[in-house]
Amino acid sequence: MGLIANIPSPTSSSPIQMALLSRIEGLVTPAQLIATLTTAVNRTRPTVTRQRALKEEQRSARELRRMQEEAYSNSLAQDRAREAEQRRREEEEAQKQREREEQARKAELRQKQREQWRLWKSIDLKKAGLVGMKSEIGKTARVGLRLAGGERTVQMFPGDIALAEVYSFVECYDLLFPQSASEVTLRTANDSNEVEEVEKPAGYEHYFKFRLVVPYPRKVIDSGLTLVKEESALWPSGSIVVEEIEDDTEDEDSDEEEM
Numbered sequence: 001m002g003l004i005a006n007i008p009s010p011t012s013s014s015p016i017q018m019a020l021l022s023r024i025e026g027l028v029t030p031a032q033l034i035a036t037l038t039t040a041v042n043r044t045r046p047t048v049t050r051q052r053a054l055k056e057e058q059r060s061a062r063e064l065r066r067m068q069e070e071a072y073s074n075s076l077a078q079d080r081a082r083e084a085e086q087r088r089r090e091e092e093e094a095q096k097q098r099e100r101e102e103q104a105r106k107a108e109l110r111q112k113q114r115e116q117w118r119l120w121k122s123i124d125l126k127k128a129g130l131v132g133m134k135s136e137i138g139k140t141a142r143v144g145l146r147l148a149g150g151e152r153t154v155q156m157f158p159g160d161i162a163l164a165e166v167y168s169f170v171e172c173y174d175l176l177f178p179q180s181a182s183e184v185t186l187r188t189a190n191d192s193n194e195v196e197e198v199e200k201p202a203g204y205e206h207y208f209k210f211r212l213v214v215p216y217p218r219k220v221i222d223s224g225l226t227l228v229k230e231e232s233a234l235w236p237s238g239s240i241v242v243e244e245i246e247d248d249t250e251d252e253d254s255d256e257e258e259m
Contacts, residue, residue, distance in 0.1 A: 128158075147170070
């Protein structure tokens with residue numbers, strides 16, 4: 001019978017080897033066998049105990065290093081995740097800022113185009129002779145207008161112009177009839193009908209932020225191509241009021257184009 005165990009070598013550089021601690025040969029009594037084995041175990045127990053403690057220490061050190069490396073990796077991953085989230089938020093904010101600037105730019109462009117259209121249309125209406133037009137029976141309609149600001153006026157409209165031109169006349173009223181010298185937008189020559197040429201803004205579709213309404217019985221006047229003489233509420237005479245409306249059509253169209 002042999003008793004063997006892993007015993008470290010005398011030098012630290014040598015590997016641990018299996019060592020024969022005791023060998024029993026021949027016939028022995030149980031008491032002799034137990035005594036021999038006990039003696040061998042007791043003799044090598046300190047070495048084995050130290051070896052076990054060393055293994056446990058090494059295992060603990062490896063586990064500690066593993067936990068530290070795992071904690072470091074987790075911390076590094078969290079830092080990277082926070083940095084990525086921060087970059088994402090900054091990119092989103094930058095994108096939103098760009099969108100706001102683009103919307104502001106488009107809104108400013110639309111406003112400029114709107115004012116350019118009003119100026120162009122004012123000149124067009126002036127050339128058509130609507131400013132200072134005289135009444136002609138069978139050719140013009142006498143229309144009383146109550147503007148959005150409460151001002152009342154009477155205007156003659158040719159019977160063969162579209163109702164859209166009546167809307168345009170109301171839209172450009174402040175340009176056609178400025179209240180003060182500082183509000184004069186149409187540049188006119190002294191005692192002449194000459195006006196400065198202004199181009200119609202390309203690609204711009206004008207919409208009206210008001211409606212023309214016959215007070216009683218209430219009727220909304222169409223802003224299309226129907227002629228003035230074909231509208232019984234205006235021909236040969238009539239009275240209409242200007243009602244401002246909330247219209248987000250342009251903004252919605254702009255949003256749809258962007259989408």
